[in-house]
Amino acid sequence: MSAEEKQALRCLVAKVGLDGHDRGAHVISRALRDAGFEVIYSGLHRAPEEIVQATVQEDVDVLGISILSGAHNTLVPEILEELEEYDALADTLVVVGGIIPDEDETALREAGVNEIFGPGTSIDAMVEYIREHAPER
Amino acid sequence: MSDPELVEQLLAGKHRALARAITNIEDREPGYRELVSALHRHTGGADVIGVTGSPGSGKSTLVDKLAATYRERGLTVGVIAIDPSSPYTGGAVLGDRIRMGSNVGDMDVFFRSMSARGSLGGLSTATADAVTALDAFGKDKILVETVGAGQNEIDIVKTADTVMVLVPPGSGDDVQMLKAGILEIGDVFVVNKADLEGADRTVQELREMIEYQEGGIPGTAGHHGAVASVKESGDSQSDETGEDWQAAIVETVAKRGEGVEELLETLAEHRAYLDASGRRETQARLRYAEKIRTLLREDTNELLAEEIERRGGLDRFVDRVLARETDPYAVADELLEPVEACLDGRRGRE
Numbered sequence: 001m002s003a004e005e006k007q008a009l010r011c012l013v014a015k016v017g018l019d020g021h022d023r024g025a026h027v028i029s030r031a032l033r034d035a036g037f038e039v040i041y042s043g044l045h046r047a048p049e050e051i052v053q054a055t056v057q058e059d060v061d062v063l064g065i066s067i068l069s070g071a072h073n074t075l076v077p078e079i080l081e082e083l084e085e086y087d088a089l090a091d092t093l094v095v096v097g098g099i100i101p102d103e104d105e106t107a108l109r110e111a112g113v114n115e116i117f118g119p120g121t122s123i124d125a126m127v128e129y130i131r132e133h134a135p136e137r
Numbered sequence: 138m139s140d141p142e143l144v145e146q147l148l149a150g151k152h153r154a155l156a157r158a159i160t161n162i163e164d165r166e167p168g169y170r171e172l173v174s175a176l177h178r179h180t181g182g183a184d185v186i187g188v189t190g191s192p193g194s195g196k197s198t199l200v201d202k203l204a205a206t207y208r209e210r211g212l213t214v215g216v217i218a219i220d221p222s223s224p225y226t227g228g229a230v231l232g233d234r235i236r237m238g239s240n241v242g243d244m245d246v247f248f249r250s251m252s253a254r255g256s257l258g259g260l261s262t263a264t265a266d267a268v269t270a271l272d273a274f275g276k277d278k279i280l281v282e283t284v285g286a287g288q289n290e291i292d293i294v295k296t297a298d299t300v301m302v303l304v305p306p307g308s309g310d311d312v313q314m315l316k317a318g319i320l321e322i323g324d325v326f327v328v329n330k331a332d333l334e335g336a337d338r339t340v341q342e343l344r345e346m347i348e349y350q351e352g353g354i355p356g357t358a359g360h361h362g363a364v365a366s367v368k369e370s371g372d373s374q375s376d377e378t379g380e381d382w383q384a385a386i387v388e389t390v391a392k393r394g395e396g397v398e399e400l401l402e403t404l405a406e407h408r409a410y411l412d413a414s415g416r417r418e419t420q421a422r423l424r425y426a427e428k429i430r431t432l433l434r435e436d437t438n439e440l441l442a443e444e445i446e447r448r449g450g451l452d453r454f455v456d457r458v459l460a461r462e463t464d465p466y467a468v469a470d471e472l473l474e475p476v477e478a479c480l481d482g483r484r485g486r487e
């Protein structure tokens with residue numbers, strides 16, 4: 001196949017739980033789109049199982065979870081565990097964006113989160129990180 | 138995952154394998170052809186329904202409700218939703234999934250977003266191959282959802298057994314409908330958002346357009362024919378078209394699920410018609426013939442592209458054409474000559 005047919009990276013931008021703040025997720029979705037990615041946006045108030053369903057079925061390279069509600073310690077590991085059940089965790093890059101206190105970061109990373117982007121992260125840095133770390137398939 | 142393993146797991150009902158198979162098909166990964174080949178013999182069980190209509194006509198919402206109703210009846214569902222991609226960056230936001238609220242966490246509704254990927258072409262091939270994967274997986278109903286504009290889209294819905302066209306109320310006068318060329322492709326017209334003002338008028342306009350089309354040549358069943366001749370042709374029409382499908386019109390309010398039962402009945406009627414009339418097989422034959430032609434075109438193109446490259450690239454030939462040393466026809470003949478010679482040689486040995 002010729003080089004110009006190389007595939008676009010697929011990303012799921014997900015809002016999980018009772019968290020109505022979607023401005024950030026919208027900005028990220030657009031930025032990723034403009035970087036040439038295929039972005040699937042979950043919409044607001046999704047349950048962990050919906051995120052898992054979408055990640056598995058859409059076969060995304062990257063799952064980005066946006067969470068500003070403070071419930072990350074419960075919801076994120078739940079998603080990761082279910083992904084594992086579908087053998088989908090190993091080859092999906094999982095990143096979390098939002099307000100995550102420093103003391104929670106280690107546990108999230110141990111649960112399988114690859115990177116955490118807090119407030120003030122530049123979009124270029126994020127795009128670059130995703131390009132560099134997207135799983136080889 | 139190796140390809141034979143992927144096929145095995147897909148047939149065993151692993152969602153992850155189905156998802157990966159569709160990715161490989163979409164990205165045209167090496168080996169995707171063998172993959173689709175291996176899946177083909179396991180297909181034929183699914184009923185494929187194309188859903189098209191302008192942006193905002195309610196396709197995704199209706200698809201969600203249809204999927205949920207099929208699930209209530211114990212059927213499994215696959216959905217392929219195609220969204221446009223940016224012609225500049227190739228990027229896309231695929232948003233149809235947001236509307237799938239009725240099928241939360243139900244893995245037996247397999248929903249997959251696909252981007253149109255601009256100039257890549259072959260979207261209809263990729264869609265048909267993705268349908269093959271869903272069919273082989275064992276889905277009972279496969280819904281293919283796409284914005285109804287342009288040849289690409291029409292090619293895609295042609296992969297369906299039944300084509301549903303959504304027409305929002307107040308979508309302009311009848312000229313708009315003629316222009317869009319949607320009348321020819323629709324088996325079932327759905328006036329969605331039927332609670333909005335103008336819905337009755339849209340239904341009426343559609344009905345007139347369909348009847349006009351069914352009536353055929355103006356003059357035999359046109360407005361200006363004598364009363365007697367209209368009656369006569371009317372009679373013969375009904376005899377003649379006894380086995381024909383007259384496009385149906387159904388009104389729905391998808392977000393409230395209204396009209397969905399009736400729509401399902403109409404879809405079932407069309408399915409029965411396809412089987413009774415033999416249309417299903419005729420359509421499948423046409424589809425496969427077209428698919429073979431497309432593949433051959435792509436493959437010979439690729440073969441020739443290699444040959445052109447080997448002989449110094451197309452620019453060299455273009456230079457000579459510009460300098461009036463040769464012409465495009467002669468160049469084409471020259472490049473095809475080895476292929477023709479090879480075929481002649483083979484025929485000679487037969």
